[in-house]
Amino acid sequence: MAEYTAPRGTYDIMPDDQPYWRHVASVAHSTTALFGYRQIEPPIFEAASLFTRGIRERPQAGRFRQLFQFNVEAIGSPDPAADFEVMSVAWNLYETIGLKGLSFQINSIGDRQCRPQFVKTLQAYYREHFDTICDDCKRRVDTNPLRVLDCKNAQCQPIIEGAPRTIDSLCEACASHFARLRQYLEQAQRPYTVNNRLVRGLDYYTRTVFEVWANTLGAQSAVCGGGRYDDLAEVLGGKPTAGVGFAAGVDRIVMAMRAEEIEPPALPSPQVLVAYQSEAAKPVAVQLAMRLRQAAVRAVVPLDSRSLKAQLKQADREGVRFALILGDEEIAGRTVVVKPMDGGDQTTVEMDTVVGRVVGLLGS
Numbered sequence: 001m002a003e004y005t006a007p008r009g010t011y012d013i014m015p016d017d018q019p020y021w022r023h024v025a026s027v028a029h030s031t032t033a034l035f036g037y038r039q040i041e042p043p044i045f046e047a048a049s050l051f052t053r054g055i056r057e058r059p060q061a062g063r064f065r066q067l068f069q070f071n072v073e074a075i076g077s078p079d080p081a082a083d084f085e086v087m088s089v090a091w092n093l094y095e096t097i098g099l100k101g102l103s104f105q106i107n108s109i110g111d112r113q114c115r116p117q118f119v120k121t122l123q124a125y126y127r128e129h130f131d132t133i134c135d136d137c138k139r140r141v142d143t144n145p146l147r148v149l150d151c152k153n154a155q156c157q158p159i160i161e162g163a164p165r166t167i168d169s170l171c172e173a174c175a176s177h178f179a180r181l182r183q184y185l186e187q188a189q190r191p192y193t194v195n196n197r198l199v200r201g202l203d204y205y206t207r208t209v210f211e212v213w214a215n216t217l218g219a220q221s222a223v224c225g226g227g228r229y230d231d232l233a234e235v236l237g238g239k240p241t242a243g244v245g246f247a248a249g250v251d252r253i254v255m256a257m258r259a260e261e262i263e264p265p266a267l268p269s270p271q272v273l274v275a276y277q278s279e280a281a282k283p284v285a286v287q288l289a290m291r292l293r294q295a296a297v298r299a300v301v302p303l304d305s306r307s308l309k310a311q312l313k314q315a316d317r318e319g320v321r322f323a324l325i326l327g328d329e330e331i332a333g334r335t336v337v338v339k340p341m342d343g344g345d346q347t348t349v350e351m352d353t354v355v356g357r358v359v360g361l362l363g364s
């Protein structure tokens with residue numbers, strides 16, 4: 001017989017994890033609404049060519065997996081106010097989630113005007129150090145030069161330290177854009193560090209690159225990245241359209257919440273369990289549970305006939321506030337026993353009025 005497991009690189013998000021995921025989604029919805037953003041839900045798959053075009057470095061094989069992320073994009077404005085706004089959405093989001101030690105890392109990688117000159121300067125510098133750098137960087141110097149600046153190999157770190165900085169080669173328009181973004185950040189008192197290692201490998205990225213950093217597991221690390229991509233629409237065959245945005249991995253945020261012991265709000269759980277003594281009482285229990293749900297009371301009824309004691313244990317486990325008990329005596333008299341699970345006195349209530357009574361008790 002075949003054994004079925006989740007496809008490689010995917011996983012199930014189990015009930016105990018759901019409060020985290022729902023909370024992140026809920027904060028994402030409320031934060032973006034605060035800024036007046038509207039939602040697009042794209043299809044779960046797209047033509048691979050949309051993502052592979054323009055990539056110089058081959059995507060790593062065998063790393064297909066399902067990603068849970070949301071993106072925030074401000075399309076149409078080349079103004080640094082848009083960069084600041086998108087960065088503020090990210091900031092507010094992580095702040096509302098409760099992550100501590102938030103800060104921005106920012107950089108500007110220029111545009112079509114000024115980047116070619118910077119790339120020449122960078123390549124000349126790297127050629128001087130060609131014997132010292134790693135094999136990846138040796139290749140990248142020609143194929144994807146900006147990416148040498150975010151190489152993680154130890155031998156390249158001193159070379160990166162001494163490398164020319166993108167922000168020293170900006171044209172006037174790019175320099176002014178970056179200066180105005182920094183003014184906005186300073187005005188809002190957002191801590192930021194200019195980081196020459198923040199670069200993008202694709203040509204359509206322009207000017208601002210940023211990351212949000214937070215304290216996770218006692219160290220500062222990036223929780224999201226974003227930036228400006230004014231040339232993307234053209235690369236995809238559209239008319240020139242400015243854009244700036246960021247991507248946030250939901251699993252990344254959930255991991256950070258767990259690391260920082262941030263408790264998400266609990267999800268709604270059953271309020272009432274309807275227990276029954278005998279098989280004959282079961283249809284009455286099922287019907288009573290339906291009446292409770294019609295009155296918006298979250299009710300469960302044990303589906304397999306077990307002892308009353310086992311059913312009350314289940315009520316304990318589910319954390320319900322009341323167990324409604326249908327014994328043989330109650331069935332005969334068309335009544336129900338209402339038992340508070342916190343140990344209060346139980347009462348016997350008429351079957352016809354029990355739903356109203358439970359609603360009242362739950363409200364009090």
Ligand SMILES: [Zn+2]
Pocket residue numbers: 133134135136137148151152153156
């Ligand atoms: Zn390297």
Ligand SMILES: [Zn+2]
Pocket residue numbers: 110111112113114115170171172173174175
């Ligand atoms: Zn420029």
